[in-house]
Amino acid sequence: MHFTELINAIKERRNALQVTQETLAELSGVGLRTLKQFESGKGNPTLKTLQKIADVLGMEVNLKLKTVTRNK
Amino acid sequence: MHFTELINAIKERRNALQVTQETLAELSGVGLRTLKQFESGKGNPTLKTLQKIADVLGMEVNLKLKTVTRNK
DNA sequence: CTGTAAAGTGCATTGTATAGCTCTTTTCTG
């Protein structure tokens, strides 16, 4: 997932849950400013920040092998 | 995936590819010091740093819904 | 159109990730 996709995944999930940035910020313990920056594509969050946000949204950060390009 | 698991995923993949930290650092454009800190569990990399590393290893960062926790 | 809530932005401060250099420790292989 590219940067933008990660952002969208978060935004969509937040919308689906009908949660505002403000609430998400509070629940996750991440600063509102930080969350805003991230969602508006202006950030480069640390892994911990990303995990805090994802966690509250019932999501998680994964690292997996890319789909093999052998015959893509 | 928890922090430690992410680290292990990277380390294992790097070992599987028989690549040293030094080489990985060079290939990914991430500082050797940064990589060392990360792999030894002392870091909190930014998303971009993590992606650079994962990329070279043929891996990618994903964000997905956790296996439903509704009745955990 | 108006008011309100949510989202986005400028500015400033503080903390820390990044990075290079050097040195120590660990892990192999012969």
Next chain:
DNA sequence: CAGAAAAGAGCTATACAATGCACTTTACAG
């Protein structure tokens, strides 16, 4: 065990992420 390579750690400088506060813009209900 000896030597070498790889991994880990201390010290330091710089860049930038995280954060709060105040203000602007956008979205939407009435």
